[in-house]
Amino acid sequence: MQTKLRSIILFILILAIAGCAQTQQAARTKTGQGAAIGAAAGALAGAVIGHQSGNRRTGAVIGGLAGAAIGGGIGYKLDQQAKELQQIKDAEVRREEDRLVVTMSEAILFDLNSTALKSGAKQQLEKMAEVMVRYPENDILVTGHTDNTGSEKYNQDLSERRAKAVKNYLVLKGISARRITSMGFGETMPVASNATPEGRQKNRRVEIEIKPRQQPAS
Incomplete structure (x- = not known):
């Protein structure tokens, strides 16, 4: 045996x-x-x-x-979806194992401390939605992130509202609401040092994670 x-x-x-x-x-x-x-x-x-x-x-x-x-x-x-998304201006696309992550900076999406999408940001998100609609087998997670300027509570709330603003616009442009979720992480997930203006700018961002939907076990 x-x-x-x-x-x-x-x-x-x-x-x-x-x-x-x-x-x-x-x-x-x-x-x-x-x-x-x-x-x-x-x-x-x-x-x-x-x-x-x-x-x-x-x-x-x-x-x-x-x-x-x-x-x-x-x-x-x-891979095909990544190639299409890479054609969108100001969208940084990377592959992480079984998912894609698209990063867009605050400067592209929002004015300082605002949750209202800029007109240019809407154009880029509309192009992104056009790509995502063609791949309905993927689920989407939108996450908001800030630097550590201001209170932790304020940053958490700002990140949540910004992520929701991006999610709502993608839904408006044709993405099924059942496919997409939004979350805010505030200042808890920096990608650079908050000690410099350049680092803080990198930390103020929205990330859009695209991952194939998990099939339920039969």
């Missing part, structure tokens, strides 16, 4: 390593990474299913192949 279990674990590891090799060969994208993660997860799930059906090795193979296909497809779509 233990010998069979070790064989299954070894087989899953081989699938995961093979998926990682595919990641390295992906041409400057992370599509392969999605395939690698999907292969490992699929192999594990397949092994469990195979155990229940009496054929664990076949279950692991099927699960690994299915997981790689699904993971690779998700990664490809995120």
Whole structure:
């Protein structure tokens, strides 16, 4: 029994390593990474299913192949969406594992201490919404951030209202309200030092996280 279990674990590891090799060969994208993660997860799930059906090795193979296909497809779509979002002025787009993060500075979006979107910001957010509408399988989280100037309570409230303003505008431009959530983090998540004007400016921002929706377990 233990010998069979070790064989299954070894087989899953081989699938995961093979998926990682595919990641390295992906041409400057992370599509392969999605395939690698999907292969490992699929192999594990397949092994469990195979155990229940009496054929664990076949279950692991099927699960690994299915997981790689699904993971690779998700990664490809995120790469494509990133390319489209990168065409939008003043939007800083980066890929973080299984999600995209779009950062827009306060200077682009709002006047000082204001929660009213600037006209130029509305134009950029409208273009962003046009891209997001084409990828309905993704959920969106809008987060507001401030520097540490002023009271903690004021900054928390300001960050929440700014995140909500961005969310509401994206909904107005066609994003389903069920797909999008907003949160404020105030001054608690700086990306630079608050000791300099340049650092404080970087910390005053809104981030839009785009992530494939998690499917409920059947």
